[in-house]
Amino acid sequence: MGERRFDLIGIDGDDTLWHNERDYVEARERFGRMIALSGVAAGPDELTEAINRTELQNIRYYGYGVSSFVLSLIETAIRLTDGRIGGRDIAELLEVAKSMLTSEVELFEGAREALEALSGTYPLALITKGDLLHQRSKLERSGLARHFRHVEVVSHKTPDVYREILSRLGVEPSRFLMVGNSPRSDILPVLALGGSAVHVPAALSWAHEEEELPSGLGSRCVVLRSLLDLADTISEWSA
Numbered sequence: 001m002g003e004r005r006f007d008l009i010g011i012d013g014d015d016t017l018w019h020n021e022r023d024y025v026e027a028r029e030r031f032g033r034m035i036a037l038s039g040v041a042a043g044p045d046e047l048t049e050a051i052n053r054t055e056l057q058n059i060r061y062y063g064y065g066v067s068s069f070v071l072s073l074i075e076t077a078i079r080l081t082d083g084r085i086g087g088r089d090i091a092e093l094l095e096v097a098k099s100m101l102t103s104e105v106e107l108f109e110g111a112r113e114a115l116e117a118l119s120g121t122y123p124l125a126l127i128t129k130g131d132l133l134h135q136r137s138k139l140e141r142s143g144l145a146r147h148f149r150h151v152e153v154v155s156h157k158t159p160d161v162y163r164e165i166l167s168r169l170g171v172e173p174s175r176f177l178m179v180g181n182s183p184r185s186d187i188l189p190v191l192a193l194g195g196s197a198v199h200v201p202a203a204l205s206w207a208h209e210e211e212e213l214p215s216g217l218g219s220r221c222v223v224l225r226s227l228l229d230l231a232d233t234i235s236e237w238s239a
Helices: 021-037 044-062 066-080 087-101 111-118 132-142 159-169 183-193 227-238
Strands: 008-011 124-129 150-154 176-180 196-199 221-223
Touching (some): 008 159, 021 044, 021 066, 021 087, 044 066, 066 087, 111 227, 159 176, 159 183, 176 183, 183 196, 196 227
Parallel strands (some): 124 150
């Protein structure tokens, strides 16, 4: 490996290092069954649209994460049933939240190996959205915490948020690399700052995070199918 090209590598958590969206998919399916039993005739697409609309409206109040999601489910249920939703149903949704908050942390293939290979050469920062306590719990339970020099749990991932993090850590944007599954949150804001990015698409992701990557990104953005290739790709990048 030649001279180190990056002074900091940021890595997303949810749906980059560990599975996350599938818990939300299962929760939405459970919500759909509950709504059907309440007498509301709504198809899967209609329910998904209703939930997503409520979630997006509530981000400014609750941010991202399980708590925000379940509050949005409760609000959606109240609206769809015209307030007829019962206490037992709300209690079930609260149990959904507890189940999601304590679910097993399952790593993506290559996640552990990639961090072990990179952390000996580069300072690593976990930069992820969501609830602070939940994200830190997942990090500890994942067994990956020892690889990260910095942990940043944020409400949004915008160019300004990345700029503040990099300024606080004394890193120039041109010397920063971000690895993540979301074009909207992990890739485009970093490229806008003049940084570099590795996009590792996930099979499941929230529709709000999906966005087309523009053509002509050149050498500042690489797309990988798996984290198994991450360390070698960065090594070649720095050669």
